[in-house]
Structure formats: structure tokens, C-alpha cells
Amino acid sequence: MYKVMLVDDDYPVLEFLSESIPWDKLGMTLIGQYENGAVALEAAQAQMPDIVVTDIGMPRMNGLELIRALKELKPGIRFAILSCHSEFHYAQQALKLNVQDYLLKDTLDPDDLLKLLEQFKASLDEEQGRFEQQNELRHMVNRNRERHKESFIRSTVHEPILSVESWLAEAESFGLQLKGRICLPVACYIDGQRSARQRFVTDDVLRFAVNNILEEIFRNEQNGTVNFTYDVLRSYILIPSQGGLKTNPYDEAVTFLSKLQSTVEATVKIKLSFIIGKTCGEPLELRRELAELLGSSGQRFYMRSRSVEKKEQPFFSKADLFESYDEAVSGFREALIGGNAAAVQPMVSHWMKYLRKERFRPDTVKDWVLKLVLDLKLKLQSMQLFRNSSSVEVLHRELLEMDTLEEIEDWMIHFFESSLAVVEGVKVLSKRTEVLDACQYVSLHLNRKISLDEVAEHLYMNPSYFSRLFKKETGETFIEYVNRMKVDRAKELLDQTNLSVAKIGEALGYDNHSYFIKMFKSVAGVTPLEYRGESASSRV
Incomplete structure (x- = not known):
């Protein structure tokens, strides 16, 4: 308009x-x-x-x-x-x-x-139209350049450098001038990657947002620093320097990276952490250092959010973490079944402090956490207090994606608090597991059209009977419930992203833009754009 x-x-x-x-x-x-x-x-x-x-x-x-x-x-x-x-x-x-x-x-x-x-x-x-076309062309050029940079850094790490001169020339084409200079490589990580990915909807948008602000900062600094994306959550920042006894590249880097953290967080609300490697004088030396930084996942796992650390060789405990498993699972089971929400966060924090103090291997910690979560989930299911469609594979994948203990702690607190909320909701709302299963099904399929017949078939129920049961148990029709859940998700996307209303409608399974706006207004009382305007005003 x-x-x-x-x-x-x-x-x-x-x-x-x-x-x-x-x-x-x-x-x-x-x-x-x-x-x-x-x-x-x-x-x-x-x-x-x-x-x-x-x-x-x-x-x-x-x-x-x-x-x-x-x-x-x-x-x-x-x-x-x-x-x-x-x-x-x-x-x-x-x-x-x-x-x-x-x-x-x-x-x-x-x-x-x-x-x-x-x-x-x-x-x-x-x-x-001309502006959007020009903007899209600029984005295409930038994306192609970023893909070339990513390919360059990946081949540097994983493939031999056959010609140093050719490598230096290609590096220079990306703005990295290393002839006669030393280079300090830094591994850059996005903290809280799960929430960052949810907020930016797609990995491409997340990476683009980070790269955009980094490129702008580096241009303003004019010190020749270049960022090379390795994957959506990791990149390499290469800081060139003249070297010499009068300068300490590490101290200068810490100051620069701290400033970088503050600027990125203030601009796009993303937190970054860094592991600083050793200065390198030759491309072959830089290649070895980049490979070592890539292998620093053990050190990264125990880093706090917004950390800046030197690369170090981590040492892991040889003790058996699973010796303490029974104690942990018993405590959590008692809190969940008893509905003791106040005990969840202190209990998770207690065990995270133990893991951090002992410093077990990251894969062992993830196995321990996964077993704990699954055992508690099965216990609640056996008591018909909880239905969760998240499979072992889904939970395992979520844990594998998390690269820090700090993020696992937040994930566990959210999981257990959500479980408690569902348990209490089941006690108050319905003893019928079919209704809970239907609600879980809707939550997992908000990205597409959901019909009453489809869910009834999923539950092996007659559609008419399921419709009456759902209305009786919840006080609203199934379609009203689906629309309400989709509007809630749409509000999250309107609040947390810059996606257009049309794109949000598509992401929720609506191919008719006008129908999505009409449905949203019937549920929320305002159009999506009016909601976004009111929400933005309330935050000012």
C-alpha cells in the first residue's frame, strides 16, 4: 500500500x-x-x-x-x-x-x-519492480561470490595446495592479500544455533544476515580482514598483519573480535564466539592451522556464549559418565511425574555443572542426555500422561546439531518444562489420548494444509466421531484449533522475521494469499500487516 x-x-x-x-x-x-x-x-x-x-x-x-x-x-x-x-x-x-x-x-x-x-x-x-530486480541481481552476485569463497576455503582445508602462487592469486581475488604478510586465522561460531535458525527460518537467510554485517564491518575497518564461510554455523576469519616485534596480533585480534561480537549482536541479535589459531607465514602453514581449528569441536563444546579463546588441546575425563545415570533419571522422573516445575531448571543446571567440571567427551555427553530424555519420555507415555511424536531420530538429530553444552542445557530445560506443561494440560483438558495425539500431529505439520479427514485417518478413527470428540474435549472445532495454531505460528514469524505476508502464508501451507489474510483476521481480529505494525509499536 x-x-x-x-x-x-x-x-x-x-x-x-x-x-x-x-x-x-x-x-x-x-x-x-x-x-x-x-x-x-x-x-x-x-x-x-x-x-x-x-x-x-x-x-x-x-x-x-x-x-x-x-x-x-x-x-x-x-x-x-x-x-x-x-x-x-x-x-x-x-x-x-x-x-x-x-x-x-x-x-x-x-x-x-x-x-x-x-x-x-x-x-x-x-x-x-526495477528495484526488486536490481536487488535480486545483487543478491545473486553476492551469493555466487560467497559460494566461490566457501568452495575456496573448503578446498584449502581438505585438498593439497598444488601451487602456492595460484592459491595466493585466488585469495587476493577475494580481498585477502598475504604476499609478504602473516595471517592470524580465527574460527567463528554462531552461538545458540537452534534459536537462530528458527528466527531466520532458513539457513541461507541466517548466513546471509551474518555475512552481510561482517562484510560491512570489515570494509569500515579497512585492515584487509576477510570472512570465509565453511558451513551455516562456522566460518573462518583471516586477519592479515605486517608482523614484527612491535605488534602482538593476538592482542589486537581480541580487541577487534570483541568489537565484532558487540556490533553483530546489536545489529542482528546473533551472538558469536571465536577460537584464535596461531599466526601463519605461508599458505601451507595456514592450511594446517585451519584444519586444526576445524577439529576444535571438543574445545568449542565447553565454551560459553560470546567467548574468545586461544586454540588449545582439550583433555577429557576417563571416568564413566553413566555411573551417575540412575541418580539423574530418578530425580528428573520424580520432578516430572510430581509436576514440580520449579525443580526442573535447578536440576538441569546441577547436572550441567557436573558435566562441565568433569569435561566428558562431547559425544558421550550427548548419548547420556539422549538416553535420559528418551527414558523419561517413555515413562510418561506409559502412564498416559504424555504423547510426543518426536522420534528417537528427531531428538538425536537435534542433539547432534548442538555444538555447545550451554545450548544443550537450554534445550533440556525447554524440553522438560514443555513436557510438564503437556502433562498438566492432559490432566485438566482431556484423558483422551486421541485428542492429544491430534494436537501433536497439528504441531508437527503446520507447514502444510491439514484436514480433519487426514488426522482422523492418522488416528484410525471415523471423521464424524473424531470431530465430535475433539469439540467435546477441547471446546472448539478441529478446524478452529488448526487455524489458531497456524495464526500463532504466523505471529511468531511476523515478530521474528522480515518475511513478507505472502511468504509466511506459503510457509504455513496457504497458496491463496487473500484467504490466508482473511483467515488470520478472523482469528486475530487484525490483518497480518496490522498485527506487525502493532507489535512493532509495542516494542518501541
Whole structure:
């Protein structure tokens, strides 16, 4: 929707135009009516219009002065002058300001303004199309360049360097100039990767967001530092230096990386951690150091969020972690079955401190945690207190993706607290496991269309009987429940991402954009864009 502003000290004219033009049909929103240019300019600085229809002769600031001021702020605004003055010198001044049209109030027909607004919309649509096309081309170029950089760093780590000169030349094509210089390699990690991935929806968007801000910072620093993506969660930052006894590359790097952490977190709300390697003078030496940094997963596992550490050889406990398993599972089982929510976080923290103190191997810790979670899940299922469709494979995959103990701790707290909430909900809401299974099925398939017949078939139930049972047990129809769950997910995406409403609708299985907006409004009381605006305002 294009934003339109009317400015005139003749209030009846403002009222007449605001009511005569079908703004919604034109794809426009009338954002304000103002009695003089000064008030309009102040309002525009809070909400910039796309189109301005203004009188010329007004107190405090006339129309021509308003146009000049707005053009400095946003050159692409479309302007139409609406005035009682027919003198040629006003028209001349308007033409010098590239005003699109000059309408006289004495002979004004709303249809004339309507036609002009339609022309404005057509030109704005065309301009927006060109901008989006150019933007997409820029993104394609950047993505291709990032893919080449990723391929370069991967081949450097995993394949022999056959020609040092060729390697140096290719590195230089990416902005890394190492001839006659030393290089300090740094492994860069995204902290809290599960929540980061959920917030940015796709890995490509997440990586693009991080790369964008890093590239901007490196350009401003102008020290020749280059970032090479290895995978979605890891990258290498290569910091060139002249070397010499007077400089300490490590100390300089710590200062630089700390600044990097603060800037990235403030800009895109992503936390980074770093492991700093040893300075390298030759490409072959750098290759070995990069490979060692890649193998630092053991050190990475016990790092806290926003850490900056030197690369070190980790030492792991040789004790048997599973000797303490019975004690752990008994404590958690008692808390879950007893509904003791207050005990969950302290209990998880207690065992995480134990694991951190002893420093067991990461794969052993993950096996221990997986067994603990699955055993407790099966116990609750056997008591018909819990139904969770997450398979062993899903839980195992989630654990494998987590690269720090700190993230595992957050994941465990969330898992157990969610389990407790479901247990309590089952006790209050329904003793019928079919209803709980249906709710779980919906939660796992929000990305596509879900029909009552499909879920009934999944539960081996008659659709009519299932429909009546669901309404009786929950107080709402199955379709109402599905719509409510989808709207809740849509609200999360509207709050946490910059995805368009159309893209969010597609992500939730709606191929009809209008139907998705209508459904959202029927559940939430506002359209998706209105919700996003209200949500953004409440956060300011």
C-alpha cells in the first residue's frame, strides 16, 4: 500500500478529497491530512509518504517549500500541486521541482486527481519492480561470490595446495592479500544455533544476515580482514598483519573480535564466539592451522556464549559418565511425574555443572542426555500422561546439531518444562489420548494444509466421531484449533522475521494469499500487516 499525504489550509477541500477518492481500491493508504507544510513535514519525518498532494499558499511553510524539504529526505516522492493560483510563475517553480502535475481548485474534478493517482501508482509499481530486480541481481552476485569463497576455503582445508602462487592469486581475488604478510586465522561460531535458525527460518537467510554485517564491518575497518564461510554455523576469519616485534596480533585480534561480537549482536541479535589459531607465514602453514581449528569441536563444546579463546588441546575425563545415570533419571522422573516445575531448571543446571567440571567427551555427553530424555519420555507415555511424536531420530538429530553444552542445557530445560506443561494440560483438558495425539500431529505439520479427514485417518478413527470428540474435549472445532495454531505460528514469524505476508502464508501451507489474510483476521481480529505494525509499536 502506497502512503498518501494531503496538505491544504482549506479544511473542506481536505475533507472532500479524503472522502471522494477510493484509496483502498487504488492500493493506497491516506496517512494524514495537514493544514500547513510545517506540520506535514514534521509528520513525514515519522512516517514518510510516497505521494503528496499539496496546496501552495499556506501559513508557516508553503507547498513549494514543503516539496523542496521532502525531496531532500526522499527524492522519489510523487507530488501534485493543488492550488487556487493559476499564475504562470507558480507553475514554473513547480516544474523546476519536477512536480508531476498542477491542479487548479476552481476546476478540480475528483476524477482528474483519481487518474493522476493511478499514474503515480503505475510509475511507483514500475520503479519498485526495477528495484526488486536490481536487488535480486545483487543478491545473486553476492551469493555466487560467497559460494566461490566457501568452495575456496573448503578446498584449502581438505585438498593439497598444488601451487602456492595460484592459491595466493585466488585469495587476493577475494580481498585477502598475504604476499609478504602473516595471517592470524580465527574460527567463528554462531552461538545458540537452534534459536537462530528458527528466527531466520532458513539457513541461507541466517548466513546471509551474518555475512552481510561482517562484510560491512570489515570494509569500515579497512585492515584487509576477510570472512570465509565453511558451513551455516562456522566460518573462518583471516586477519592479515605486517608482523614484527612491535605488534602482538593476538592482542589486537581480541580487541577487534570483541568489537565484532558487540556490533553483530546489536545489529542482528546473533551472538558469536571465536577460537584464535596461531599466526601463519605461508599458505601451507595456514592450511594446517585451519584444519586444526576445524577439529576444535571438543574445545568449542565447553565454551560459553560470546567467548574468545586461544586454540588449545582439550583433555577429557576417563571416568564413566553413566555411573551417575540412575541418580539423574530418578530425580528428573520424580520432578516430572510430581509436576514440580520449579525443580526442573535447578536440576538441569546441577547436572550441567557436573558435566562441565568433569569435561566428558562431547559425544558421550550427548548419548547420556539422549538416553535420559528418551527414558523419561517413555515413562510418561506409559502412564498416559504424555504423547510426543518426536522420534528417537528427531531428538538425536537435534542433539547432534548442538555444538555447545550451554545450548544443550537450554534445550533440556525447554524440553522438560514443555513436557510438564503437556502433562498438566492432559490432566485438566482431556484423558483422551486421541485428542492429544491430534494436537501433536497439528504441531508437527503446520507447514502444510491439514484436514480433519487426514488426522482422523492418522488416528484410525471415523471423521464424524473424531470431530465430535475433539469439540467435546477441547471446546472448539478441529478446524478452529488448526487455524489458531497456524495464526500463532504466523505471529511468531511476523515478530521474528522480515518475511513478507505472502511468504509466511506459503510457509504455513496457504497458496491463496487473500484467504490466508482473511483467515488470520478472523482469528486475530487484525490483518497480518496490522498485527506487525502493532507489535512493532509495542516494542518501541
